[in-house]
Amino acid sequence: MNGLPWFLRLEPVHRVPGRIRLRYACRPGTPADEPTLRRIVEAVAGVTSVRVSRAAQSLAVRYDSAQTDAVVLCHALAALPIPEPAPPAPAAEGAAGEENHGATLARSLAALVGSFLLPMPLRLPLSLAVAMPMLREGMAIHAREGVNSHVLEAAAVAISLARKDFTAANTTVFMLALGEYMEESIARRSDALLKRLLRPSSDQVWVLRDGVEIQVPAAAVAVGDSVVIGAGTVIPVDGTVLSGEATVNEAAMTGESAPVVKQRGSGVLSGTLMEEGRLVVYAEHVGSHTAAARIADYVEQSLTAKSEAQLDAARLADRLVPTVLKLAGGSFLMTGNWRSAASVLQADYSCALKLATPVAFKSAMYGAGKAGILIKGANALERLAQADTVIFDKTGTLTTGDLQVTDSLAFDPSFSPDDLICLAASVEEHYFHPLAMAVVAAARETHNRHFDHQEVKFIVAHGVASVIDGKRIVVGSRHFIEDDEGIDTTAHRDAIDGLHRDGKTLLFIGFGGVLVGVLALKDTVRAASAATIARLRRAGVKRVLMLTGDHRDRAAELAAALHLDGFHADLLPADKARIIEDLSRGGARIAFVGDGINDAPALAGAHVGIAMQKGADIARLTADVALLEDRIERVADAKETANAAMALIARNYHLTVGLNSAILGAAALGLLSPVGTAVLHNGTTIGILLNALRSAPSAALPPP
Numbered sequence: 001m002n003g004l005p006w007f008l009r010l011e012p013v014h015r016v017p018g019r020i021r022l023r024y025a026c027r028p029g030t031p032a033d034e035p036t037l038r039r040i041v042e043a044v045a046g047v048t049s050v051r052v053s054r055a056a057q058s059l060a061v062r063y064d065s066a067q068t069d070a071v072v073l074c075h076a077l078a079a080l081p082i083p084e085p086a087p088p089a090p091a092a093e094g095a096a097g098e099e100n101h102g103a104t105l106a107r108s109l110a111a112l113v114g115s116f117l118l119p120m121p122l123r124l125p126l127s128l129a130v131a132m133p134m135l136r137e138g139m140a141i142h143a144r145e146g147v148n149s150h151v152l153e154a155a156a157v158a159i160s161l162a163r164k165d166f167t168a169a170n171t172t173v174f175m176l177a178l179g180e181y182m183e184e185s186i187a188r189r190s191d192a193l194l195k196r197l198l199r200p201s202s203d204q205v206w207v208l209r210d211g212v213e214i215q216v217p218a219a220a221v222a223v224g225d226s227v228v229i230g231a232g233t234v235i236p237v238d239g240t241v242l243s244g245e246a247t248v249n250e251a252a253m254t255g256e257s258a259p260v261v262k263q264r265g266s267g268v269l270s271g272t273l274m275e276e277g278r279l280v281v282y283a284e285h286v287g288s289h290t291a292a293a294r295i296a297d298y299v300e301q302s303l304t305a306k307s308e309a310q311l312d313a314a315r316l317a318d319r320l321v322p323t324v325l326k327l328a329g330g331s332f333l334m335t336g337n338w339r340s341a342a343s344v345l346q347a348d349y350s351c352a353l354k355l356a357t358p359v360a361f362k363s364a365m366y367g368a369g370k371a372g373i374l375i376k377g378a379n380a381l382e383r384l385a386q387a388d389t390v391i392f393d394k395t396g397t398l399t400t401g402d403l404q405v406t407d408s409l410a411f412d413p414s415f416s417p418d419d420l421i422c423l424a425a426s427v428e429e430h431y432f433h434p435l436a437m438a439v440v441a442a443a444r445e446t447h448n449r450h451f452d453h454q455e456v457k458f459i460v461a462h463g464v465a466s467v468i469d470g471k472r473i474v475v476g477s478r479h480f481i482e483d484d485e486g487i488d489t490t491a492h493r494d495a496i497d498g499l500h501r502d503g504k505t506l507l508f509i510g511f512g513g514v515l516v517g518v519l520a521l522k523d524t525v526r527a528a529s530a531a532t533i534a535r536l537r538r539a540g541v542k543r544v545l546m547l548t549g550d551h552r553d554r555a556a557e558l559a560a561a562l563h564l565d566g567f568h569a570d571l572l573p574a575d576k577a578r579i580i581e582d583l584s585r586g587g588a589r590i591a592f593v594g595d596g597i598n599d600a601p602a603l604a605g606a607h608v609g610i611a612m613q614k615g616a617d618i619a620r621l622t623a624d625v626a627l628l629e630d631r632i633e634r635v636a637d638a639k640e641t642a643n644a645a646m647a648l649i650a651r652n653y654h655l656t657v658g659l660n661s662a663i664l665g666a667a668a669l670g671l672l673s674p675v676g677t678a679v680l681h682n683g684t685t686i687g688i689l690l691n692a693l694r695s696a697p698s699a700a701l702p703p704p
């Protein structure tokens, strides 16, 4: 260790008892990937779970208030030293793991059958051979961790073997192997699907070939290509900037959160995030190396993050172990009989508790994935179930985002209405904002004249700016034109107000410091928005709100039509995040649904963030839940799935505790033989596992 602290900066941004959110920056050169950060923070005393978002530079830490408090915790985190480089992770125990469990299962079944068929003298060696791995493991665990449920199981088998009750010993070994095999194969199946779903969907890259921008698959980008990168996307190659200017967030690679300005000659790294601007980059390193590693880490993190429910179950299971042990001892003392002691040891609850909860989570995530909803981990599912407030973004979320240009008002006689559309489209054509795409589509319907311009700048949540014939052209919101650009619009106030009253979204076009025109666009509300909101309310959501960067007239009309509980308009991205922060502080558990670059801070700050399918890369990366189809119904499906999974987990939990308490009681009273206990106990465990599998929602969903 070199003793330097890991974090360069660590500021609490939000805290409630038991939970604290911090903004962090890692010292350059430290391993700053999400799994590593999560691992080190989770190792701090009192920490129960950690969420890391590198994109948002945020650490959300839950802790046990009985063990630590926010101040002690922050000191401990600030003092964390940089460790020795971690040894390479063992190869994923995927297929090998399952083969192992499969083989164990087959062997234990053979032993069970053999213990009936084989002549007596052969039964002991056979049973011993089959039980040996678990006995050895039990001893090793005992030495390492003291008494836990594995140790109890091993003890039960050992006692049965000592009593030459081979049926009991072999039944237990078999049932345990069966449970593990089931859990393993379910987990593997769902992990494989989730990994596939988690791959970033934007595998198309813009490159300049012979001066023309064309879209090619990421895999087809070659060294020497000029790659064009727009705001809100992840940079696909390592290389050098040829032209353009942008701010890039390199936190994903360097851990340094302050955005870095990139200009001609600067180096850029793949996997970093372009926040604003536009670059043409000479590709020096292409291929999947860096990006692949980043995604693998990311997937690993989302799959292994333990949920609260999972931790609760594991904690209860561990707490029950001494009770079971005492009960076995007491039962032996009362009956003077090893048989009932063995019987009690079989019936410990932990396997059901520890297996059923993760299986229910995995199978809910698996089912959701097949139904077009990517839920990134048990944690996300749990938080979605807890959400009592849903906040929608407007454009592209409650509305389709396929806007139509309905009016073009030219205030300067040298431009016709069609010219005005083409003027705006000439500078908008490089962007994927819904407004930009609508203007470009409208221009194609006209004479589609292209105005030659200099480089275009995109100002998030404001608009675009460039220079044509030496004069500054700006296209964007009223706030951008009036307040930031200082262009006077009063002469056309009546026309503008009229369009606003019609519920139109307006784009203001300033040229040479004068308002030369306004484009009006109509956005259509998604047909399914109202029904989705109604379903969310039935699923326990108390408040539904809307946040938008658009003008308040349009927002008010939509909020009334959809019977929303409230809305905020004319917002900048930071405003969206701040409103969410304020509401959370008031106790709301917010699910935020959004799609744009402007939504990323809100997605990261909400209790659970949901990204629409057509959203920007950054929105999908930051969100806890990503929709795989452009259908708002999926938001209600996701919430219902989460609620159902959590209800099932709670039911299973009670069932486990109830059934096993009864079995345990009967065993302690000597009413059950060890075989009886093993069959009953493990049979109910497997039953509960099968029940947990039902949390897959696919059957409950209407066909798309």
Ligand SMILES: Nc1ncnc2c1ncn2[C@@H]1O[C@H](COP(=O)(O)OP(=O)(O)OP(=O)(O)O)[C@@H](O)[C@H]1O
Residues within 6 Å of the ligand: 393, 394, 395, 396, 428, 431, 433, 435, 436, 460, 461, 462, 463, 464, 475, 476, 477, 478, 506, 507, 547, 548, 549, 550, 551, 571, 572, 573, 596, 598
């Ligand atoms: N590419 C662009 N071209 C022109 N104007 C833009 C562009 N991007 C944003 N704007 C202006 O900035 C405003 C806010 O944009 P932002 O992306 O934050 O939200 P929005 O698309 O209007 O709506 P929502 O917040 O509901 O998604 C837009 O209404 C628009 O006036």
Ligand SMILES: [Zn+2]
Residues within 6 Å of the ligand: 462, 479, 480, 484
């Ligand atoms: Zn501004």
